[in-house]
Amino acid sequence: MSQTIVAPTAEDPVPTTVQPPPNLSRRLRAGMTSSPAYMGVILVVLFLFFTIMRPDTFASLFNLRNIFLDAATLMILATGMTYVMIAGGFDLSIGSVLVFAGVCGAKTMEAMGTNTVFTLVAGLAVSLLAGGAWGLFNGFCISRLRVSALITTLGSMGAALGMAYLVTGGNDVRTVPKMLMTIGHGTVFGVPWLVVITTVVAIVAGVVLHMTKFGRHTFLVGSNPEAARRAGINVQRHVLLLYGLSGLLAGLAAMLSLGRFSTTTLEGHGTDPLEAVTAVVLGGTSLYGGSGSIIGTVVGVFIPAVLANGFIIMGVQPFWQMVVIGFVVIAAVYVDQLKRQSRDRV
Amino acid sequence: MQPPPADTASSASVAPGPVAVLEARGIVKRFGHVEALRGVDFEAHAGEVTALIGDNGAGKSTLVKILSGVYQATAGNILLDGCNVTFNSPSDAHALGIETVYQDLSVAPDLTPSANMFMGRELVLPGLLGKFGFLDNARMRRESAEAFQRLKVSLKDIDMPIASLSGGQRQSVAICRSIMWAKQVVFMDEPTAALGVVQTRRTLELVRRICDTGVAVVLISHNMRDVLEVADTIEVLRLGRRIARLRNNNISIQDLVGAMTGALDSTADEQVTA
Numbered sequence: 001m002s003q004t005i006v007a008p009t010a011e012d013p014v015p016t017t018v019q020p021p022p023n024l025s026r027r028l029r030a031g032m033t034s035s036p037a038y039m040g041v042i043l044v045v046l047f048l049f050f051t052i053m054r055p056d057t058f059a060s061l062f063n064l065r066n067i068f069l070d071a072a073t074l075m076i077l078a079t080g081m082t083y084v085m086i087a088g089g090f091d092l093s094i095g096s097v098l099v100f101a102g103v104c105g106a107k108t109m110e111a112m113g114t115n116t117v118f119t120l121v122a123g124l125a126v127s128l129l130a131g132g133a134w135g136l137f138n139g140f141c142i143s144r145l146r147v148s149a150l151i152t153t154l155g156s157m158g159a160a161l162g163m164a165y166l167v168t169g170g171n172d173v174r175t176v177p178k179m180l181m182t183i184g185h186g187t188v189f190g191v192p193w194l195v196v197i198t199t200v201v202a203i204v205a206g207v208v209l210h211m212t213k214f215g216r217h218t219f220l221v222g223s224n225p226e227a228a229r230r231a232g233i234n235v236q237r238h239v240l241l242l243y244g245l246s247g248l249l250a251g252l253a254a255m256l257s258l259g260r261f262s263t264t265t266l267e268g269h270g271t272d273p274l275e276a277v278t279a280v281v282l283g284g285t286s287l288y289g290g291s292g293s294i295i296g297t298v299v300g301v302f303i304p305a306v307l308a309n310g311f312i313i314m315g316v317q318p319f320w321q322m323v324v325i326g327f328v329v330i331a332a333v334y335v336d337q338l339k340r341q342s343r344d345r346v
Numbered sequence: 347m348q349p350p351p352a353d354t355a356s357s358a359s360v361a362p363g364p365v366a367v368l369e370a371r372g373i374v375k376r377f378g379h380v381e382a383l384r385g386v387d388f389e390a391h392a393g394e395v396t397a398l399i400g401d402n403g404a405g406k407s408t409l410v411k412i413l414s415g416v417y418q419a420t421a422g423n424i425l426l427d428g429c430n431v432t433f434n435s436p437s438d439a440h441a442l443g444i445e446t447v448y449q450d451l452s453v454a455p456d457l458t459p460s461a462n463m464f465m466g467r468e469l470v471l472p473g474l475l476g477k478f479g480f481l482d483n484a485r486m487r488r489e490s491a492e493a494f495q496r497l498k499v500s501l502k503d504i505d506m507p508i509a510s511l512s513g514g515q516r517q518s519v520a521i522c523r524s525i526m527w528a529k530q531v532v533f534m535d536e537p538t539a540a541l542g543v544v545q546t547r548r549t550l551e552l553v554r555r556i557c558d559t560g561v562a563v564v565l566i567s568h569n570m571r572d573v574l575e576v577a578d579t580i581e582v583l584r585l586g587r588r589i590a591r592l593r594n595n596n597i598s599i600q601d602l603v604g605a606m607t608g609a610l611d612s613t614a615d616e617q618v619t620a
């Protein structure tokens with residue numbers, strides 16, 4: 001930038017304001033009014049409520065571990081969904097892609113018939129490959145062929161599940177190597193493997209989203225794709241990669257699910273994408289793209305999980321959780337819209 | 347963002363050279379059956395303000411988008427410093443020092459001013475972290491704040507999303523961004539449209555100051571008073587054609603309106619020949 005532009009005019013009526021350095025208290029205030037913060041408070045309140053009501057059942061180590069284990073695969077799916085939704089997209093296919101990738105991985109390991117680290121790695125590689133390929137297919141249709149994300153991933157949802165049924169003949173694959181079950185049930189220093197893996201994935205995803213160029217471009221693409229394109233960002237490629245990432249994470253979730261349940265659970269993932277969207281939206285990621293966070297999604301995954309678990313422990317019919325969460329999601333989106341309206345003044 | 351040394355920049359600003367820094371010849375642009383441009387000629391000179399005027403739908407924005415690499419021309423040539431160039435994307439134009447303030451601003455409302463200033467040109471941290479694409483947010487924030495200060499744009503809070511700014515402030519951010527990066531040409535498509543009186547004055551002053559650094563400024567405006575105040579040359583578009591190229595001396599608003607609407611089809615010797 002050229003210094004000659006500076007030339008200050010003496011009679012400038014408005015004083016130049018020097019920007020203060022990022023002010024911690026102001027930042028804190030901005031953080032406190034964000035959706036993740038509200039939802040975080042709700043999560044803590046729920047947690048305390050159930051702990052006080054049922055101190056020795058709800059707050060037991062066993063029960064907490066169960067909550068975490070139940071949330072693990074959903075967390076991984078919701079991580080991918082967060083990226084896709086921040087970029088203004090949507091992915092309905094992740095549940096079916098999970099099943100398809102799991103079937104591919106399980107079939108591979110079954111065919112190998114061994115129980116070594118190599119078996120595991122091969123299964124994982126095939127599962128990731130299968131998931132990633134579906135994701136890239138979605139991304140290709142959406143970014144290049146310009147089919148809407150909703151329709152593309154709706155189509156993939158059916159197609160991926162159909163292919164999983166074709167490969168298995170409709171019967172779940174139940175021969176899972178012992179070593180994978182160790183991952184599914186074992187612990188490191190008392191912490192279940194699933195929780196360790198999920199935490200690592202969430203942290204890496206959060207760091208990449210909020211601190212790197214890739215993450216910044218994800219926000220830009222969601223906020224104003226045309227502006228991003230004019231700024232030289234390869235929007236098509238970025239969108240392709242994001243759906244690929246979503247599929248890849250579904251592949252990873254598939255292996256974790258296999259390890260936990262020792263079966264491909266063909267029937268068990270129909271509502272996964274909806275649960276993931278619920279978590280992402282509860283966590284304050286905008287349906288319109290452009291804003292969101294991984295930490296918000298973590299909170300959004302745990303609110304329904306804690307609620308369901310707490311209701312069961314308190315003897316309340318667990319179906320109430322579905323009712324409550326349903327209305328809370330609607331409220332969350334309504335609040336997001338209100339915020340946008342008050343913000344988008346011209 | 348390499349700032350050119352101040353002295354060389356201002357020395358280039360004396361008189362327009364014989365060769366236009368950016369020139370368009372016979373640009374045709376069709377959108378399906380709509381022929382938005384029908385063989386437009388255009389030139390912009392270093393250190394000069396070229397105003398591009400014309401009625402609504404004359405093709406001004408379309409021409410600017412072609413010269414910024416957003417659209418590709420159906421036919422015609424673009425010359426930079428007398429050499430043929432083709433822009434396959436806006437990055438190609440950026441690489442050659444051409445920046446644009448679009449009529450629709452082209453900002454990301456959910457992101458901060460600094461993220462918008464460095465959109466697509468994010469600075470990364472030095473060393474290994476930078477190789478992994480880690481952003482140097484502190485530096486981008488600092489440099490943006492400096493640019494705003496230098497261009498006298500006051501924003502209440504530089505860490506808030508752009509959407510919470512007023513329309514004029516958003517426009518100012520878009521203007522600052524293009525000025526920060528431009529080395530050869532800045533296109534400004536109605537940059538004062540959302541601005542108040544004070545901010546409009548400042549933007550026009552700014553336009554003069556930028557072109558004094560040797561950059562060619564192309565200003566699109568519907569405000570003829572502003573045009574006559576800052577422009578050195580005025581190019582008039584009508585129905586996808588350039589119908590006049592006027593030097594800004596002794597011409598009146600009536601002349602401009604006449605040229606735009608075609609009521610006054612001979613401004614005698616000042617009109618472009620051939």
Ligand SMILES: Nc1ncnc2c1ncn2[C@@H]1O[C@H](COP(=O)(O)OP(=O)(O)OP(=O)(O)O)[C@@H](O)[C@H]1O
Nearest residue numbers: 377380381382400401402403404405406407408409
């Ligand atoms: N993407 C597009 N698709 C189809 N037609 C277009 C497109 N962009 C512009 N046009 C047409 O091209 C013509 C010129 O439009 P343009 O936006 O360049 O006008 P303008 O001179 O900038 O007008 P204004 O002063 O209102 O901004 C118009 O008739 C418009 O309908």
Ligand SMILES: [Mg+2]
Nearest residue numbers: 406407449535
């Ligand atoms: Mg226009």
